[in-house]
Structure formats: C-alpha cells, structure tokens
Amino acid sequence: MRVTSAAAALALGAASVQAISKITRQGRYLFDESGSRFFIKGVAYQEQGTVVQSADNSFGEPSTFIDPLSSGSACKRDVSYLQDLGVNTIRVYSVNSSVNHDDCMKTFSDAGIYTIIDLSLPLNGSIDRTSPSWSSNLLDQYITTIDVFASYDNVLAYNVGNEVVIAVNSTVAAPFIKAAARDTKAYLNSKDLDVMVGYAAIDGTPNWRDPLANYLTCDPNGEGSGDLSIDLYGLNNYEWCGDSTYEEAYAGTNADYAGLSVAAYFSEFGCVQSGQTRTWSEVAALYSDDMTAVWSGGLAFSYFPAESADGQFGMVTVSDDGSSVSTSDDFDNLKEQYGNASPSNSPSSGSDSYMNCFSTNDTWLASNTLPPTPNDEQCECLESNLSCQFTPATANYSTIVGELLNYACATLGEQGASCDAIAADGGSGTYGLVSGCDATIKLSYVMSLFYEANDNNAQACSFNGNGTVNSQASSAASAAASSCVSPSTFTPTAPANEPTSSGGSSSGGGGSSSGSSGSDENGAANIWADNRALAGMGAAFVVSVFSAVWTLV
Secondary structure, three states: OEEEOHHHHHHHOOOOOOOOOOOEEEOOEEEOOOOOEOOEEEEEOOOOOOOOOOOOOOOOOOOOEOOOOOOHHHHHHHHHHHHHHOOOEEEEOOOOOOOEOHHHHHHHHHOOOEEEEEOOEOOOEOOOOOOOOOOHHHHHHHHHHHHHHOOOOOEEEEEEEEOOOOOHHHHHHHHHHHHHHHHHHHHHHHOOOOOEEEEEEEOOOHHHHHHHHHHHHOEOOOOOOOOOOOOEEEEEOOOOOOOOOHHHHOHHHHHHOOOOOOEEEEEEEOOOOOOOOOOOOHHHHHOOHHHHOOEEEEEEOOOOOEEEOOEEEOOEEEOOOOOOEEEOHHHHHHHHHHHHOOOOOOOOOOOOOOOEOOOOOOOOOOOOOOOOOOOHHHHHHHHHOOOEEEOOOOOOOHHHHHHHHHHHHHHHHHOOOOOHHHOEEOOOOEEOOOOOOOHHHHHHHHHHHHHHHOOOOHHHHOOOOOEEEOOOOOOOHHHHHHHHOOOOOOOOOOOOOOOOOOOOOEOOOOOOOOOOOOEOOOOHHHOOOOHHHHOOHHHOOOOOOOOOOOOOO
16 A cells, blocks of 8 residues: 655646547547547545445445535545546536536546546435425436536536336336436427436346337437437446456346447446455456447445445545545556556447337336426526415425425325326336425415315415415415426526536536435535425335325435
8 A cells, every 4th residue: 555645646737748649439439629529537536425334225325425526625635636546527427506616627627537437416406216206306406416517528427327227026117217228318408408318227037128228229219319318338347356357247138238329338337255356357358359348447445444334345445634545456456457447449439329128017117108307487586376285394495395285295195196297107107286396386276286186275285384375366276386387308507596506617416326426515414495495305205095106206
C-alpha cells in the first residue's frame, strides 16, 4: 500500500489536454470524433452513503449521499489516480442540483475522463420497484439535473434508473423506466443536447433479464425511430469471480445479448471473495474479440470503499482530513489489467435498427402501453380546484403521506368508492388520470373524495390536522380531474421552480442499490425549493381492498 500527498497527486496530472472528444453511438457501437471505437474503461466513483439495514431494505440501499462532483479539491486529489488506473469514464450515482460542479467537471474533462450520471436520488427520488410510477416530481428532478449539467462537454450518458427491475414480479415497473427514457430523450433533443440515455440493470435469470433488454430497446410502434429506446444498456455483472474463464463466466451472457440493437457495457463489475484480493482477470475477457462485438467495455466497482453483504469493495482509502488517498492491491491489479487491455478497433461503423416489442408472457409482465408524460400545469390545475387540500402539520411529512392515503382509500373502498384515478399499473398498461402527479397532489385528490363522500363535513377534511377545506373549489374532485388532466405524450419543459447554483452550473440526482453516497453535507434534503418533491418512495402504500398497483411518486 502506498500513500501520496494531494500535492504530489496533483503534479502527476497537472498537464492539460485538448478539448475532450465527442462520443457518439452508431447502432451497437460507440465512436469518438476520429472514427475509432470508444470503449469504456471506467470505475464507479461515489462514496457509500448511510445504509440502514432493515427487512424493507434488502439491497442495502443508502438513504443519504455526498455528491462526489461538488468538491473541486477532492476531484483534483483523485484525478491523477484515475489517470494512473487508465480510466476514461466514471459513473456517479447521486448528484445534487443545488450546488456547483464546475471545478470537478473541468478537472475530469481536462484529464479526458467522461461521466455517466444517474438522474435518480436515493429513496425519495427514483422509480420505486415495489410501487412504480412516472410522475411530475421525478420528471422535474431529471430535467433539473440535465439543465445544470448541460454546459459540460464530458457527460457521456444519463441513467434513468438502476436495478429497478429485479425479478419477474417487478417487470411491471419496466413501462415506467421506458417512459422516463422517452421523456428524457425528448427533453435532451429539444435542447440540442447530444447525450445518451441509459439504464443500469441488475443481473438475473435470463427468463426476465433478456426480455428487459429487449423491452428497453424495442419500438412498440414499429417505427424504428429510437425515440422510445434507451441508447446505452448497462449490466451490473458479477459473474466472474476469482480465477474464472470466459466460458465459465461470460459466454452465456455474451450470447444472450448478441442481438441487442444499442450499445451495451458492464455498468458494474468486480466480484469480491472473502479474504481474496481481486486480480481483475475478467478485464482481459471483457476487452477481447470474444466480447467486443457485443460490449463496449465496463466500469469496475468501486473506487471508494463500499460495504455489502458480499464483502468490502473499494480500491482506495481517503485520509481522515480528506487530503490524500491510500491505494490497495485491488488498485494496482486493475491498473495492470486496464493497461494491458487493447480492444480491436472494429467494426468501423454501425447502423441503427430497433427490434419490435413482444407481448407479455409468464415471465414478462410489462405492457407495451407506456404512462403519459407527467404534466406540472395540469396537476397544479387539479390541486387548486380540489375541495380538500393536503396542508401537512409537520415539515417532515413524507412519512405520513402513505398512511393517510391508506386510510382514505381503504375507507372509500368500504363505501363503494374508488381510488382508481391515482393508480398506475404497468402490467395492464392502465394509468389513472392523477397517477402522473406527485404524491401530495394524489393525497389531496383522495382527501377530497373522502370529504365529498362524507357530505362535505369539515371534520372529514381534517385528517388529524393535515387537511384544509378549499372554499374556492367549484366542482367535485372527479370532475376537476376530468377538466384539468388530459393525459398525453409531449416534449416536457423545465420546471418553474428549477434551482440554480451561484456558479451557473450545478447538478441533480442519482441513486443506486450499491453505489449511492451519503451525508447531508451537500443539502440532499434541500435539493428542491418545493420539498413535496421528496414525498415518494419512503411513503409507498398498498391498499388491499383494491387490485390496482398503487403508487405515490
């Protein structure tokens, strides 16, 4: 193990280089401006956040994060080590749209290092695999992140999700991922931002894993335009452990993805085994001719330490004062393997073609009908016309939203009424009028139904002091929904309350089951001026008297 001071580390990478080359996708391959194939040689770059182990968090997902692109001094400390590793790309799982990122993004751009940025946030800012939806608060969060990163030349791709679909029963979440990709691509195109849109998938059994790749890259309309397809498919793959071989670890997976129509890469790799140093021998296979016809490289997990049920990941340790890092044998071994990797520069071009989507079956439950584009104006129109409005008695109200919805919907169900308007079912492709609004508007809608079902009794709007009668409402909740909300697909625009940073460039959100990062130092709880955008996954609920899949986000 060796320790190098921050000053010495900076000296190694002090020389600036020319502007970073633009990377584009042609069919299944990535190319730089010279026409050469581009292979991702990367590393996951995010300190692990606070993980609270519980039965509801079997993945060990962090609940807080530190934005790794917000500290210019930390990025300058690390850049020479990343260059020493031979890294050309880092993946960042969680970023904060209210702080500045100029120093870090310039540092990495000058070093020829691209970024893949997850748009989601831990817990309250991502598509919930158990109660999925695509709603206005998430779309606004994604757009804000894009806007504050728009001026940087080294954003390779934005991920719209990470490990959302994890088994057959969660394939019903796929339509929400695809809708997120559709609207994200439409927004990028409207701003003339040539950045790829991706997704990072968990590995799993081929009966649902392979259809997921097809689904996210197919065209349900048969038009082959790519508007409904992601551009970059990531697979978090840990099949190669110890001294494995291509045939044992990768041959089957390689064959399964051979027909994929977009670029693919390993969005995480690097199996750990108790007491063993990783040799990274899989790198030779990943960049060999056996695999480069299908894959465009990968990202080793992880630069920073990250604890999981499988063991301790990480290649460096940061000193207590944050000024220096110590590298490990894992670091040295990956450096050697990346240095020896020399993938073939073929083919020299690619062409776009998109597969047709297939129908549902026993192991693939997702409908080809996608949720509409969330509409802030329509949801705000609805909220202003509801007879009972959610006015929380506490600032930390995300935990009570689900409880109040459960109570109201269960009671309405007993009275023969329905909460169908807030339901979103990716299996049947049925999306209620209010399903695209954020959780608090959904709650106001349900509270209004309850209030009206109880003869407009003011007490029925109280909800333990969390509701207020809206004297300006002139119609019933269902009529207000029909009047205000007209679901459609359109090119979204930036939210009215989009935050800005003092430096003109800042960053937004990203979260991962294995790579989110954590602390409140960067104001994770203050990302949005409107805090109700944070009410979501943590308040998910299911009403047993209904068959629909309910969602809060």
